Amino acid sequence: MHATRLLLAVIFGLFSVSPSSPEYSIQAIRYASAVNEPVSALVMGAPKDEKIEIAMVFWLIRGGGHDVLFDSGFHREVWFKYFPNTAEYMRPDEAVKLAGVQPEDVTDIIISHAHWDHLGGIDLFPKATVWIQKQEFAYYTGEAWQTGGKHGGIDPEDVQALVRLNTEGRLRLVDGDDVEIFPGIRAYAGARHTFASQYIRVDGNPPFVLASDNCYLYRNLAEHKASATFSEADQPANIKNQERMVQLAGSADRVIPGHDALQFQRFPTVGRVAKIK
């Protein structure tokens, strides 16, 4: 009797664990590079004259019937003018095919933040539902364009695309920190890179954290240095978030920085696509 009860307790214990999440695959897709990027623009306090080539990346997460992009790259002409150091560019809807997915098969896009090189590809994936922080959406569709508002690096056409997606029922607002988007994929509120950025953890064996611009390079993690685009007031919060990412991933090796070309060396890579997991 006692043994039976114990057995039942064990079984119910197992089933009371949240429904198991799929074992997702994660691929990094390098749709462009940016050459001669000053490291000091990425890592606080880095020497002014040190330059590196960075990767322009979005990530593909597959599992549980979803083909999810984390960020979407960019394609609008104007940004090539503003950032002439862009190289080896491939449009994100072409680049995604290299990872074995057609653009119309992408079911969802989680946007880390509204900057041009992360949000600018949302209109290339005709069936995708877009997920963005509620405050990020509210700010860039409103106050950002009023007197005193800030909208550096935000493309008005991306904002219009976001509003259009919302009216079409293809936008989901993620409300704050530690929010589950899909079973085993959770969003975390980043510090103020833009108004309300986010990064994600993909559950699994082992788990990974995709940082996007909340951590540009492995060097930010190794040296405990804030990403240089955060205002001085927000840098301590950015460093705290980087520490939290390491905790959430269980290891600094499983935090994937937003623009580090090294992810295409540390993980098995064919052409532009790295298989993180």
Ligand SMILES: [Zn+2]
């Ligand atoms: Zn950014």
